[in-house]
Amino acid sequence: xxxxxxxxxxxxxxxxxxxxxxxxxxxxxYTQSTVSQQxxxxxxxxxxxxxxxxxGPRPARVTPLGAVVLERGRELLARSAALGEAVxxxxxxxGRIDIGTFQSVxxxxxxxxxxxxxxxxxxxxxxxxxxxxxxxQIGQLDLLFYDGQVDGDVERVKLLDDPYxxxxxxxxxxxxxxxxxxxxxxxxxxWPLDCDQPEMEEALARGGAHPRIVFRTAVNDALLSMVRAGxxxxxxxxxxxRGANVEADPTLSVHELRPSLPAREIYLHWxxxxxxxxxxxxxxxxxxxxxxxxxxxA
Amino acid sequence: xxxxxxxxxxxxxxxxxxxxxxxxxxxxxYTQSTVSQQxxxxxxxxxxxxxxxxxGPRPARVTPLGAVVLERGRELLARSAALGEAVxxxxxxxGRIDIGTFQSVxxxxxxxxxxxxxxxxxxxxxxxxxxxxxxxQIGQLDLLFYDGQVDGDVERVKLLDDPYxxxxxxxxxxxxxxxxxxxxxxxxxxWPLDCDQPEMEEALARGGAHPRIVFRTAVNDALLSMVRAGxxxxxxxxxxxRGANVEADPTLSVHELRPSLPAREIYLHWxxxxxxxxxxxxxxxxxxxxxxxxxxxA
DNA sequence: CGGAAATCATCGCTTTTCACGATGTCGGTC
DNA sequence: GACCGACATCGTGAAAAGCGATGATTTCCG
Numbered sequence: 001x002x003x004x005x006x007x008x009x010x011x012x013x014x015x016x017x018x019x020x021x022x023x024x025x026x027x028x029x030y031t032q033s034t035v036s037q038q039x040x041x042x043x044x045x046x047x048x049x050x051x052x053x054x055x056g057p058r059p060a061r062v063t064p065l066g067a068v069v070l071e072r073g074r075e076l077l078a079r080s081a082a083l084g085e086a087v088x089x090x091x092x093x094x095g096r097i098d099i100g101t102f103q104s105v106x107x108x109x110x111x112x113x114x115x116x117x118x119x120x121x122x123x124x125x126x127x128x129x130x131x132x133x134x135x136x137q138i139g140q141l142d143l144l145f146y147d148g149q150v151d152g153d154v155e156r157v158k159l160l161d162d163p164y165x166x167x168x169x170x171x172x173x174x175x176x177x178x179x180x181x182x183x184x185x186x187x188x189x190x191w192p193l194d195c196d197q198p199e200m201e202e203a204l205a206r207g208g209a210h211p212r213i214v215f216r217t218a219v220n221d222a223l224l225s226m227v228r229a230g231x232x233x234x235x236x237x238x239x240x241x242r243g244a245n246v247e248a249d250p251t252l253s254v255h256e257l258r259p260s261l262p263a264r265e266i267y268l269h270w271x272x273x274x275x276x277x278x279x280x281x282x283x284x285x286x287x288x289x290x291x292x293x294x295x296x297x298a
Numbered sequence: 299x300x301x302x303x304x305x306x307x308x309x310x311x312x313x314x315x316x317x318x319x320x321x322x323x324x325x326x327x328y329t330q331s332t333v334s335q336q337x338x339x340x341x342x343x344x345x346x347x348x349x350x351x352x353x354g355p356r357p358a359r360v361t362p363l364g365a366v367v368l369e370r371g372r373e374l375l376a377r378s379a380a381l382g383e384a385v386x387x388x389x390x391x392x393g394r395i396d397i398g399t400f401q402s403v404x405x406x407x408x409x410x411x412x413x414x415x416x417x418x419x420x421x422x423x424x425x426x427x428x429x430x431x432x433x434x435q436i437g438q439l440d441l442l443f444y445d446g447q448v449d450g451d452v453e454r455v456k457l458l459d460d461p462y463x464x465x466x467x468x469x470x471x472x473x474x475x476x477x478x479x480x481x482x483x484x485x486x487x488x489w490p491l492d493c494d495q496p497e498m499e500e501a502l503a504r505g506g507a508h509p510r511i512v513f514r515t516a517v518n519d520a521l522l523s524m525v526r527a528g529x530x531x532x533x534x535x536x537x538x539x540r541g542a543n544v545e546a547d548p549t550l551s552v553h554e555l556r557p558s559l560p561a562r563e564i565y566l567h568w569x570x571x572x573x574x575x576x577x578x579x580x581x582x583x584x585x586x587x588x589x590x591x592x593x594x595x596a
Numbered sequence: 597c598g599g600a601a602a603t604c605a606t607c608g609c610t611t612t613t614c615a616c617g618a619t620g621t622c623g624g625t626c
Numbered sequence: 627g628a629c630c631g632a633c634a635t636c637g638t639g640a641a642a643a644g645c646g647a648t649g650a651t652t653t654c655c656g
Contacts, residue, residue, distance in 0.1 A: 007643095032381070034644050056603065069381065076377045076378060082370060230484070275347050275362065293619085319633060320632065320633085331634080355625090356632095410613095
């Protein structure tokens with residue numbers, strides 16, 4: 001008896017609107033006797049009558065106490081309905097999703113994923129963050145694009161292998177593959193030493209290439225401009241080149257490396273052992289799809 | 299399964315706050331298995347898991363769906379508690395009351411009633427109205443002071459008999475009772491012809507007094523000023539004289555009438571067959587008490 | 597004035613649900 | 627690997643929901 005029941009309030013409100021227990025029962029799909037008992041239960045919980053029953057064909061009327069219950073009860077029922085709608089919206093895929101992306105890793109994949117997600121779920125609230133802590137971690141994010149290992153208890157899926165290619169000024173190297181050894185002591189511009197970059201430079205070294213890094217920036221356009229200006233060459237993943245539309249640039253030339261470096265692997269991570277929102281699940285599916293399309297178009 | 303149950307939401311919120319089914323159960327006074335089943339029922343109604351159960355000593359965590367339910371569920375529970383509080387306040391006597399009063403009928407009784415009611419129930423919302431339709435009716439009022447018959451289905455209690463007295467300029471009549479016959483053709487000021495006034499004038503006529511009414515107004519001060527100015531005398535109920543403090547006025551004299559007129563009867567009315575609010579019930583009690591005190595002090 | 601109609605309350609009755617205690621299962625810990 | 631701690635599940639008795647039938651009132655109408 002400590003608390004009201006929504007069912008009883010629904011019956012009460014229906015009676016107040018219909019003016020009759022029987023009609024309210026019909027509206028709610030109950031019998032008259034059930035509604036009568038529901039009101040009796042409600043009156044027991046609130047500790048007083050909520051209706052005056054004049055008898056005969058005259059309509060039931062709410063008492064002053066009933067008016068108090070009616071006002072608040074309607075609010076309560078409205079909130080209950082709102083909860084149901086919110087759940088339905090959520091299950092339909094609306095809602096909020098926090099996605100983390102680091103550096104330029106996903107300048108090609110992510111926009112497409114976002115657009116398709118928004119097209120499917122116009123009401124959804126997509127939030128992106130590009131924070132880059134020293135140790136990449138998933139934190140409060142729902143999804144995290146990253147090209148390396150992520151701390152914490154995460155699951156992940158590999159989106160694609162992103163091979164490293166050499167970018168140089170047009171004519172700096174003859175067309176076709178370039179041997180790693182030719183990059184030894186060569187001036188080079190490069191990304192800062194996070195993400196997969198240290199691994200890549202170690203792989204260069206293992207191949208006998210110890211380039212002179214003369215400039216580091218995370219901004220791809222700046223790197224490529226430096227290459228065009230003749231400051232040095234660059235070893236960048238294919239995705240970054242595609243994002244900057246390097247293939248169409250006559251002032252630059254792209255070369256495979258021999259032997260090739262181990263490709264950067266781009267993963268999509270999410271917290272392990274936790275239920276994903278429908279939005280997040282769908283985003284993973286879309287990301288895998290988009291990544292497949294991009295790999296296939298190489 | 300069409301609707302959530304507040305009980306389930308309470309269990310859900312408690313678990314979310316405690317991080318454990320067992321602790322939540324202890325807090326709510328249930329067993330662990332009961333809250334487990336309550337959550338299961340909730341998950342059935344919303345159609346998905348609301349908790350991730352990592353197993354072992356790690357706390358239960360709400361899923362994205364659970365976050366939606368948690369946010370709305372807290373609102374719902376808050377409204378439910380608000381309903382309970384509103385009911386308690388109502389039963390304690392707070393709330394709203396609409397009181398109707400007509401003309402100067404209650405310029406003596408009503409202020410005292412209001413003050414005592416407000417003292418007892420500081421939170422209450424007392425509304426007075428002095429509308430005067432052609433046919434007095436209770437309408438949406440909770441209480442109605444009136445000195446005559448009221449249309450509609452009402453109950454009433456007589457507050458007091460209010461005898462009519464003659465008011466004249468000091469010295470116009472010798473001290474003591476005045477015979478009705480002496481008022482025949484006398485110039486007189488009087489109230490408009492509503493409330494008990496027509497009955498009173500008929501009673502005058504039956505007693506042989508056919509005064510010349512030279513001025514009518516509902517404003518008592520105006521009437522008494524006219525009496526002082528010598529325009530005529532007035533026959534007014536005792537309450538009105540008391541309200542205007544006529545006894546202490548040396549320029550006026552008050553006389554009983556012989557034979558006396560039937561006293562005006564002042565009633566307090568309320569809608570019949572309807573449950574009264576605690577506030578209204580108490581107001582009736584107070585009004586009867588106050589009227590008794592005033593009659594006794596005559 | 598008496599019967600018909602409408603309305604809500606009440607009484608058994610069946611089905612469902614609630615809450616409990618005991619037991620099972622799973623993951624982490626020593 | 628045995629032992630916790632924590633949640634799920636199962637079986638049981640009590641409580642409640644809901645239904646249909648019946649009863650008590652009141653109004654309406656002849």
